[in-house]
Amino acid sequence: MSGPAIEAVGLVKEFEKGRRTLLQRLRREPDRRERFRAVDGIDLHVERGEIFGVLGPNGAGKTTTMRMLATLLEPTAGTARVLGLDVVREARDIRRRMGAVLSDGRSLYWKLTARENLEYFAALYHVPPGETRARITEALETVRLDDRADDYVERYSAGMRQRLVLARALLPDPELLLLDEPTVGLDPQSARDLRDRVVALRARGRTVLLTTHYMEEADQLCDRIAIVDHGRVVALDTPAGLKRTITATEVVRLEIGTPQVDGSDKALLDRLGRRGDVKHAARENGSLAVTIHTPSARDFVPAAFDAAREAGASINHVEVVPVTLEDVFLSLTGRALRE
Amino acid sequence: MTATRPTFSADLAAEWRAAVALGRKELRIARRYPMNLANEVLQPIYQFLLPSLLLGATFLVGGRAIGLEAATGTADLPGYLFLGMIVGGLAGTAFWEIAFGFKRERDAGTLEPAWLTPTRPETMVIGRAIGGLIIGGAASVVLIGIGWVVFGASFSAGAWLALPALLVAAMSMVGIGYLVAAAVLLMREPNFFVDATNFLFAMASGVAFPVLVIPGLVRWVAYLLPTTYALDILRVTALGTIPIAPVPLLWLGLLVTSLLSIWIGVVAFRATERRLRVTGDLSQH
Structure with missing residues (x-):
């Protein structure tokens, strides 16, 4: 055959x-x-x-x-x-x-x-x-x-x-x-x-x-x-x-506690976006869950804390993970697989 | 791994084995629900026979069903009704075991895996008929025994001569099964449809009364049903009733309507199967 x-x-x-x-x-x-x-x-x-x-x-x-x-x-x-x-x-x-x-x-x-x-x-x-x-x-x-x-x-x-x-x-x-x-x-x-x-x-x-x-x-x-x-x-x-289609080498997932004021999320995301590539952001259980692709988590994470502080928010959880197919999907479609 | 297409005869033999396996599967499952199996015999007695017999008893004159005798040529009301039940049971097999069985399989999720196999869906109707007719046949034998022993029905010694008519009628039920199965597969909730059409089909076949009392145009519907002819042959042979037409004509009517029902049924079923492959409704109702 x-x-x-x-x-x-x-x-x-x-x-x-x-x-x-x-x-x-x-x-x-x-x-x-x-x-x-x-x-x-x-x-x-x-x-x-x-x-x-x-x-x-x-x-x-x-x-x-x-x-x-x-x-x-x-x-x-x-x-x-x-x-x-x-x-x-x-x-x-x-x-x-x-x-x-x-x-x-x-x-x-x-x-x-x-x-x-x-x-x-x-x-x-x-x-x-x-x-x-x-x-x-x-x-x-x-x-x-x-x-x-x-x-x-x-x-x-x-x-x-x-x-x-x-x-x-x-x-x-x-x-x-x-x-x-x-x-x-x-x-x-x-x-x-x-x-x-x-x-x-x-x-x-x-x-x-x-x-x-x-x-x-x-x-x-x-x-x-x-x-x-x-x-x-x-x-x-x-x-x-x-x-390999993801140019970033690391993925940082943040869970941010923010006051839910109109425009505050956007302002914070803009700040984070200047330091990394924001791929996904969604409100989950009162927190803002953000996925960022970055060449170096070591450089990005302290900058993210600074950005959150400047926006009056606090980072409750940080997770640094290698690139997965989930990130590939996110990068290609702008959506998470389980959405 | 096999890649060659089987010969026609090998394919036919494989389809037959698949039909037999389906029938055996139905019998195995039926055996594991003994109360349901017992109900196959008892339900026609308490739902149909007893009310009809008791109603008939109120019209007896000197213990004889004189009106029935004048209309049909026999005063044996239990015998008349029991034979009607046998043919009613055949119709029930077509509507509930063959056709409605597809709805049960679809609901259980077992229809789709069967349609993923090389067995033709048409063969599955035959397989369901094998299982249904074996159960229905066994129930009929028990019913005849009950009618004879308990209700005093008296059948002539030559009643077995009507067996070929019953066999042809059983084959025609495969055709009716195809037709009703086609409708069932297109419906979301076919219970009412199957219940109503099965009742009307049985009544029009004359299971409870002579078709000659059916009024006007509706009687012509009765003449389109193979069960009408099969039942009349059965009653003529077993009870000596007056036939609705000369017996050779009854046979001709039985054969023609049986062939027609199979042909129309298969055409309708194939069209439905094709439609389901387009709409994707095989498992999504």
Whole structure:
């Protein structure tokens, strides 16, 4: 097999807001519903064997993109080829060779055991009967659920259910795995465990495309990352490459107690801006939270204290951290990932 | 890792295995809710049969259902109603087990992962039908036994000759299942729709009274339903009732309406599936 695992060009998905009533349809009234673009021209090129991350805040278009690549949604415009196959015309052929985790542990049958769940989905994935038992055993071992295979899913923890969802996606022995926010809602141990499974899958030659809004997850797991915002790719590179786009070497986060007088925040931010590059400022719990990029925190921090004092404010907390993907996102979009 | 497309016969066999697996999954889950399973048998008795029987009993003359005999050719009210219940149960399978099952799966979040597999959504309707018809068939056998032993219904020894008609009707229910499932998948809250249409469908099929008493144009709706013909064949064979048309015509009507229901159902279901892939409403209601 050659060629990229995923090749998307100018992918667009528009949705209509609201519904047309039956009466409107019968009267043949013009469709006046507002349309909005969830995905606005995304280009992606994912090589085989890599873990490729799509990073962005909620509502950025990550899930819609995944659903189009998973053949659940037809694009409004643009083209996408998955494993060399067209997502609209050759959807079934793609589904034979792809596993996807687009939902959480609720998407299992809780009144069936893990093994019974997998038996059912193995048949839906057209796993040959002679191979079913071995595939199920292998999938359960991969996610370390083999010792609980015959328990009802209702007795599983959230983390175990999520691992079982991953096992289900492995049943077709897929060349490509799509994982949409696979660790959302998991405790840290379960999330780490799942990430370990994903890394192990890459070691076995699988291609993984995952979406996340956890920057640490993207940083640790991904060979390359596309940062998306408002339905568009705003940057695409390796994690290290993305971080190099930030000219600053250090990031200073300040929590400033200020009297909330009209214009006082602006005056203070202007003062700080003369000493560093103010990337983000927002009021949180009565304090002003400010993120500043600077070549030297050692020089900046005393100057920031002076600036605060001059503005009648006090700095309650200072944090100096290395550049992260969060800062890259902030720098590119002017917004924090979790906003 | 497999990259080749399977042959037509291999694909067909895989789809059949998927349908059987879906049916088996439904049966497994049903077995784990024994009270619900028992209700499959009991509900038609207390909701439909008992009120109808008691009402009918008030009109008995000298212990005989003379009016029913004049209209249908049999005075065996329990037998008449029990056979109606069997066909009503078939219709219930199409509406609730096949069609409404999609709503339950969508709410549970299990529909989307199934649609991510290579199994065709049309096959999932067949799988649901396998599970539903096995449960419905078993419930019917129990109902017949209850009707015979408890209510004194008397069926002729040749009643089994109507089995092919029931089998054709069962297949036509797959068509009705496709059609209703298409509507269910387009609705946010289809409970009322399924409840109302299932009731009207069963009534129009003549489960509780002869279709000949249905007034005017509405009776023509009854003639469009495969269950009307299947039930009439069943009653003619088991109870010796007067058929609504010559028996060969009943068979023709059954076959034509069954084929039509499957064709229309599949077309509607495919159109809905395509629409859902455009609107993205598969899991977002």
